[in-house]
Amino acid sequence: MISITNLQASIEGKSILNGINLEIKPGEVHAIMGPNGAGKSTLSSVLAGRSDYDITGGNVTFLGKNLLELSPEDRAREGLFLAFQYPVEIPGVSSTNFLKTAINEKRKYHGLEPMEATDFLKFMRSKMEEMEMDKSLTSRSLNEGFSGGEKKRNEVFQMAMLEPKFCIMDETDSGLDIDALRLVSAGVNKLRNSERSFLVITHYQRLLDYIVPDFVHVLYKGRIVKSGDASLAKELEVKGYDWIKQEVEAAV
Amino acid sequence: MTFLEQIKSDFNLYTAQASDDHFSRLRKEAFAAFEQLGIPTTQLEEWKYSNLRSVQQGNFTTSCVSNLDADSLIKAGVLNTIESNKLVFVNGCLFPELSVWLETDERIKICSLAQARKDFSSIFDAHFGKYINFSKDGLLALNTALMSDGAFVFVPEGAALKHPLMITNITDANEHALFQQPRNLIIIEKNASASIIENYMAVGAYTSFTNVVNEIFVGENASLEHYKVQRAAGNTYHTNYTQLHQLANTNINQVTLTLDGQWVRNNLHFFMNGENCNSLLYGLYIPDGKQFVDNHSRVDHAKPNCFSDEKYKGILKDEATAVFNGKIVVHEDAQKTNAYQRNQNILLSNTATINTKPQLEIFADDVKCTHGATIGQLDEEPMFYLRSRGISEQEARRLLLNAFADDIAEKIKIPELVAILESEIERKL
Numbered sequence: 001m002i003s004i005t006n007l008q009a010s011i012e013g014k015s016i017l018n019g020i021n022l023e024i025k026p027g028e029v030h031a032i033m034g035p036n037g038a039g040k041s042t043l044s045s046v047l048a049g050r051s052d053y054d055i056t057g058g059n060v061t062f063l064g065k066n067l068l069e070l071s072p073e074d075r076a077r078e079g080l081f082l083a084f085q086y087p088v089e090i091p092g093v094s095s096t097n098f099l100k101t102a103i104n105e106k107r108k109y110h111g112l113e114p115m116e117a118t119d120f121l122k123f124m125r126s127k128m129e130e131m132e133m134d135k136s137l138t139s140r141s142l143n144e145g146f147s148g149g150e151k152k153r154n155e156v157f158q159m160a161m162l163e164p165k166f167c168i169m170d171e172t173d174s175g176l177d178i179d180a181l182r183l184v185s186a187g188v189n190k191l192r193n194s195e196r197s198f199l200v201i202t203h204y205q206r207l208l209d210y211i212v213p214d215f216v217h218v219l220y221k222g223r224i225v226k227s228g229d230a231s232l233a234k235e236l237e238v239k240g241y242d243w244i245k246q247e248v249e250a251a252v
Numbered sequence: 253m254t255f256l257e258q259i260k261s262d263f264n265l266y267t268a269q270a271s272d273d274h275f276s277r278l279r280k281e282a283f284a285a286f287e288q289l290g291i292p293t294t295q296l297e298e299w300k301y302s303n304l305r306s307v308q309q310g311n312f313t314t315s316c317v318s319n320l321d322a323d324s325l326i327k328a329g330v331l332n333t334i335e336s337n338k339l340v341f342v343n344g345c346l347f348p349e350l351s352v353w354l355e356t357d358e359r360i361k362i363c364s365l366a367q368a369r370k371d372f373s374s375i376f377d378a379h380f381g382k383y384i385n386f387s388k389d390g391l392l393a394l395n396t397a398l399m400s401d402g403a404f405v406f407v408p409e410g411a412a413l414k415h416p417l418m419i420t421n422i423t424d425a426n427e428h429a430l431f432q433q434p435r436n437l438i439i440i441e442k443n444a445s446a447s448i449i450e451n452y453m454a455v456g457a458y459t460s461f462t463n464v465v466n467e468i469f470v471g472e473n474a475s476l477e478h479y480k481v482q483r484a485a486g487n488t489y490h491t492n493y494t495q496l497h498q499l500a501n502t503n504i505n506q507v508t509l510t511l512d513g514q515w516v517r518n519n520l521h522f523f524m525n526g527e528n529c530n531s532l533l534y535g536l537y538i539p540d541g542k543q544f545v546d547n548h549s550r551v552d553h554a555k556p557n558c559f560s561d562e563k564y565k566g567i568l569k570d571e572a573t574a575v576f577n578g579k580i581v582v583h584e585d586a587q588k589t590n591a592y593q594r595n596q597n598i599l600l601s602n603t604a605t606i607n608t609k610p611q612l613e614i615f616a617d618d619v620k621c622t623h624g625a626t627i628g629q630l631d632e633e634p635m636f637y638l639r640s641r642g643i644s645e646q647e648a649r650r651l652l653l654n655a656f657a658d659d660i661a662e663k664i665k666i667p668e669l670v671a672i673l674e675s676e677i678e679r680k681l
């Protein structure tokens with residue numbers, strides 16, 4: 001699906017990603033954990049194509065294409081999706097119109113006709129039911145005045161609508177109440193299949209009880225310093241990051 | 253002949269045949285004021301950014317002769333899609349063939365100003381020139397002294413216009429440079445209501461200078477929707493002074509859309525001369541190329557318990573220049589005033605310029621007033637968010653600019669006008 005080799009990125013001369021290596025195969029779920037400021041959101045932004053960062057080295061192959069050469073919109077059309085840690089509010093842009101535009105631009109890119117308005121509405125309704133989304137949310141402006149949790153759920157709803165191949169979820173669980181966490185996880189699990197891969201960034205083992213990952217990585221100072229299976233997350237929950245930090249410092 | 257010589261000679265022609273009545277005396281007074289004041293120059297604080305020098309040096313025809321026929325006028329854009337009463341003026345004179353009349357209430361009088369002076373002289377005399385003060389404004393004086401024709405609208409006590417009235421002014425500069433001075437008098441009496449669209453179009457390659465004055469009276473408990481749509485493209489100079497005089501318990505919703513025109517200066521003056529007035533002033537300007545747009549407004553809160561809300565938004569491209577100058581004056585008597593004012597601008601290029609100056613002058617102590625101005629680019633964050641969902645940069649920009657304009661668009665109660673606005677935004681991108 002995606003293969004990241006020695007990826008390095010900096011912002012305003014400050015190096016943030018210091019050589020990330022990660023290989024994700026179709027159908028796999030990888031979790032990334034790590035202390036605040038480790039570079040997790042930077043990694044997801046760089047993959048999604050945010051232009052603030054300078055890529056200073058390495059490369060990323062996504063479904064056979066050089067990801068770093070694609071515009072953000074083309075990355076999305078190729079099947080990459082980022083559920084943002086902080087989704088922005090866009091007053092005046094209707095959620096429905098936004099989703100329709102996004103779906104039809106993707107279809108156009110793949111040489112397909114735009115979706116008929118009625119088909120689109122039917123599709124949206126079925127996804128809303130599937131994700132247990134409140135109807136009133138899609139009739140409002142995009143994320144405007146949404147609560148923190150509603151914004152996160154809306155990200156997952158968009159993910160369901162756009163049917164990406166590779167989903168990056170940046171702390172989608174933070175800010176969710178216990179019921180919403182269960183709903184969001186159930187939604188993600190419905191989307192899980194042998195073709196679709198996930199990169200789940202989280203601080204909490206709790207999410208990984210619902211969305212059980214195949215691999216867990218620890219990101220620290222812009223590097224993946226430890227990888228393991230789901231049990232690594234449990235270990236971190238108990239022990240925190242200090243022992244890993246010490247291992248890293250000792251190795252230097 | 254220079255422009256000023258032309259004006260003088262036109263005025264001499266007028267006085268030679270004018271009878272000595274109230275109307276002509278007012279015009280003479282106005283001309284004397286104009287001779288003192290002249291065409292405003294950038295020396296005046298209020299005209300600092302608005303340079304009319306090339307108009308002063310222009311060589312204009314002031315006759316309204318035009319070879320355009322009804323078909324070409326319709327093609328030029330009389331906003332046919334809007335079901336409305338219509339008055340069409342070409343180069344300042346009424347074009348009667350295109351008048352449309354849909355109302356059944358015969359008490360409502362709508363005609364040309366020249367006609368009204370003959371047929372409804374007592375109403376005319378009771379209102380004409382009563383709300384403006386030309387002693388400090390050269391262009392206001394010049395219009396009063398040498399006006400072309402314009403619309404007369406009289407909606408008497410308790411009456412309501414069932415359909416909007418659209419007053420279209422078409423500039424035909426196909427044959428020569430043109431100077432015209434449309435003058436509209438709008439009287440909405442007690443408990444009456446109306447919706448009025450002023451629509452400016454232009455054809456032809458010569459320069460034109462259009463100096464409009466609107467006098468609008470809104471009586472007690474009356475309400476008015478007033479739209480100004482500026483689409484007079486080409487080598488056009490346009491100045492406009494709109495004076496609204498409102499009495500107690502009136503509601504006015506005014507929207508100014510400046511879409512086309514080489515050089516546009518709008519002066520909007522609300523005078524709230526009664527309690528519990530509601531005055532809404534909204535505007536959108538989207539200049540590109542080398543367009544110049546100046547929106548000056550003044551809102552006088554003269555009596556207590558009135559509300560005014562002003563919001564002007566601009567999207568500037570290329571080497572366009574815009575000016576916003578909004579003044580709220582709260583008089584000593586006007587306790588419990590609520591007055592809001594905002595000016596927000598998006599610059600789409602480094603070469604576009606905006607000068608914005610919100611002003612408050614408050615002489616009462618128990619008031620709530622806020623004002624503010626912003627200037628910026630399209631925000632990066634929403635842009636990236638939309639693109640990260642597969643939406644192209646171009647489409648994302650369109651969505652965001654429409655969203656920015658939406659605030660103003662939603663104040664327009666005529667859907668066809670909203671559609672025109674949206675297609676103009678589309679075209680300008």
Ligand SMILES: Nc1ncnc2c1ncn2[C@@H]1O[C@H](COP(=O)(O)OP(=O)(O)OP(=O)(O)O)[C@@H](O)[C@H]1O
Nearest residue numbers: 011012016034035036037038039040041042043052
């Ligand atoms: N625009 C920026 N300008 C300067 N520094 C930045 C910028 N963006 C990120 N950084 C820095 O890069 C580092 C990594 O930030 P990042 O947001 O990727 O961390 P994170 O791992 O996602 O943290 P958290 O768990 O708190 O979300 C931080 O030290 C942050 O301050």
Ligand SMILES: [Mg+2]
Nearest residue numbers: 040041042085
């Ligand atoms: Mg983060």
